[in-house]
Amino acid sequence: MKNGSIHISKDIFEKYEAVIGLEVHVQLSTVTKAFSSDSARYGSRPNNNISPVSLALPGALPVTNKEIIRSAVKLGLALGCNIIKENYFDRKNYFYADLPKGYQITQDNQPVCLGGRLKITLSDGKEKDVILNRIHMEEDAGKSIHDLDDVYSLIDLNRAGIPLLEVVSEPVLQSGEEAAVYFSELRKLVRYLGICDGNLEEGSMRCDANISVRLKGEQQLGKRCEVKNLNSVKNLQKAIDYEILRQISVIEAGGVIEQNTLNFDAATGLTSPLRTKEMANDYRYFPEPDLLPLVITEDYISAVKKSMPALPNELFELFTTEFQLPEYDAKVLTSERETAEYFLSTVKYTKNYKAASNWIMGTIRSYLNDKGINFDEFTVDSEQIAAIINLIDEGSLNNSQAKETLFVYLTKYPQKSVCELILELNLSIDKDNTQLEEYVDSVLSIFADKVKQYHNGKKGVLGLFMGEIMKVSKGKIDPKQANKILLEKIDRLK
Known part of the structure; x- marks a missing residue:
């Protein structure tokens, strides 16, 4: 030693x-x-x-x-x-x-x-x-x-x-x-x-x-x-x-x-x-x-007790039991009072607790670190973040565009609503499956050789197909629906 x-x-x-x-x-x-x-x-x-x-x-x-x-x-x-x-x-x-x-x-x-x-x-x-x-x-x-x-x-x-x-x-x-x-x-x-x-x-x-x-x-x-x-x-x-x-x-x-x-x-x-x-x-x-x-x-002690906020150990228990979050998430979210309060505020407007945790620990935390600011200086309302999560869950918004484009604009214009920005930036997903099928057909025809590789067991090419579909659609598709249609069409090409 x-x-x-x-x-x-x-x-x-x-x-x-x-x-x-x-x-x-x-x-x-x-x-x-x-x-x-x-x-x-x-x-x-x-x-x-x-x-x-x-x-x-x-x-x-x-x-x-x-x-x-x-x-x-x-x-x-x-x-x-x-x-x-x-x-x-x-x-x-x-x-x-x-x-x-x-x-x-x-x-x-x-x-x-x-x-x-x-x-x-x-x-x-x-x-x-x-x-x-x-x-x-x-x-x-x-x-x-x-x-x-x-x-x-x-x-x-x-x-x-x-x-x-x-x-x-x-x-x-x-x-x-x-x-x-x-x-x-x-x-x-x-x-x-x-x-x-x-x-x-x-x-x-x-x-x-x-x-x-x-x-x-x-x-x-x-x-x-x-x-x-x-x-x-x-x-x-x-x-x-x-x-x-x-x-x-x-x-x-x-x-x-x-x-x-x-x-x-x-x-x-x-x-x-x-x-x-x-x-x-x-x-x-x-x-x-x-x-x-x-x-x-x-009486004084009782009054003080009533005025106290929930403490870290109490919130950790709440996050891991009622919200079913992993212990790692709960530990990170309770590390600071402002972080825990932002999470609690967010889940008032969405039931996707894990997505709320991911946004706070990932996208939002990265932004705060880059700007060198704390949560109490973050100007985007938690209800806005919840709205993004709900739209992604409904299939009305693409996850990558939400993080890479919508969130960036939201931090610049926090007074605007999520729906306003989606319209301005033309980010809403086209739910017309006819158009989506055309995108899929186009990509499969261009990469016919990769389709053969897929049928020969090289399943990794699915990532290539999805990437190209996202490009031609400019991200305005539901990835889950696109993946489903892609698998159906590729199987028909055997």
């Missing part, structure tokens, strides 16, 4: 097991910050979204943004957590240049959610329940910038006070792959719930990974190291895989793992110490005196 500059034999690697827990910070898509009316918008000019509350000026008092409570309850319900009815905020004290108050408002002893689980499916098809410890609400710190000046570090406090949910798993993950799949599934879930945009490039989700190793069969946990601020699935997996090998190599060499906070360098694939790992008592937690305890009622 190897990673970066570390090489370990497979036999040595398999003596150990990794124990991994993740702390995922989910940045909430609220309009304002967690405890002030400052804008939470990403991309503003540095230090533009600040106020006396963000800067912790004397006399400025925080007020809880009710949307962070709603988001926390949503996520807790989706993950099967126990929603804590009475909870409060705490102060976590530490001193960084980008933390203007000198403390972070967070939750320690009484978080909003306890327990819960998230099911993941690994690449080999195995399923695993990732058990959660808690979800708590907190605010983000500002941002230190070290590469814009040769002498000074710069501070941008726009992010200070941005609302976060921290989702803390139990130490039940055992590999970089498991952690990456879990992180991806959690990202999909918060995007479905509409509480986070999941934009990893903007830091909307970041992850700290607590990693230790021990000999298989051991009960006692090894010394753990925490790799901070991983904000991509790829880097999360790479950092964990490297750190597992690093710790094994240290132990095998007779060394001792030091409990450090680590940085991961994506360019080199290596971890390096940032500082000694802090313990809980280093933060001197105590209840936040400027915020009242929160009381969450059953």
Whole structure:
């Protein structure tokens, strides 16, 4: 086994097991910050979204943004957590240049959610329940910038006070792959719930990974190291895989793992110490005196539950049972909320569920990829796609022309109806079998030698015949009907 500059034999690697827990910070898509009316918008000019509350000026008092409570309850319900009815905020004290108050408002002893689980499916098809410890609400710190000046570090406090949910798993993950799949599934879930945009490039989700190793069969946990601020699935997996090998190599060499906070360098694939790992008592937690305890009622929880959309696992079950789609289709369609919603909207107008799935996964997805846009930017109404599917099923429209011509024009003129465009483009199929038979006769007479080959067992020439029939008819035929007439006529020529 190897990673970066570390090489370990497979036999040595398999003596150990990794124990991994993740702390995922989910940045909430609220309009304002967690405890002030400052804008939470990403991309503003540095230090533009600040106020006396963000800067912790004397006399400025925080007020809880009710949307962070709603988001926390949503996520807790989706993950099967126990929603804590009475909870409060705490102060976590530490001193960084980008933390203007000198403390972070967070939750320690009484978080909003306890327990819960998230099911993941690994690449080999195995399923695993990732058990959660808690979800708590907190605010983000500002941002230190070290590469814009040769002498000074710069501070941008726009992010200070941005609302976060921290989702803390139990130490039940055992590999970089498991952690990456879990992180991806959690990202999909918060995007479905509409509480986070999941934009990893903007830091909307970041992850700290607590990693230790021990000999298989051991009960006692090894010394753990925490790799901070991983904000991509790829880097999360790479950092964990490297750190597992690093710790094994240290132990095998007779060394001792030091409990450090680590940085991961994506360019080199290596971890390096940032500082000694802090313990809980280093933060001197105590209840936040400027915020009242929160009381969450059953009525509030019920109202939030009713407002929640169908979740990916529920839709997967619906798509594979009621709509009889293959598991592969259901997995692709539920990968994003917008894709699933577009499919559900399409099948309101057509009963050909598989065709709807094929159009979304094939023609439409290819178009979106080519244009570099998402489903929420797609301008063709789902009812239009359903109309195309129904016309093909009725034999009134050719499948290839629908995809190659009609769909292209529909993306350019989405305000026009399918029927309008079919008339304008002269795409309607000629259902006059007399004309179709003439096309077939013409092709068979031109390729008389191929007819003999067909009768001698070379059945592949049927594709040639159909291709030529499509050419002479300019695609304005029903391929099924054409194939039927072709087989009848070719058999008569024996």
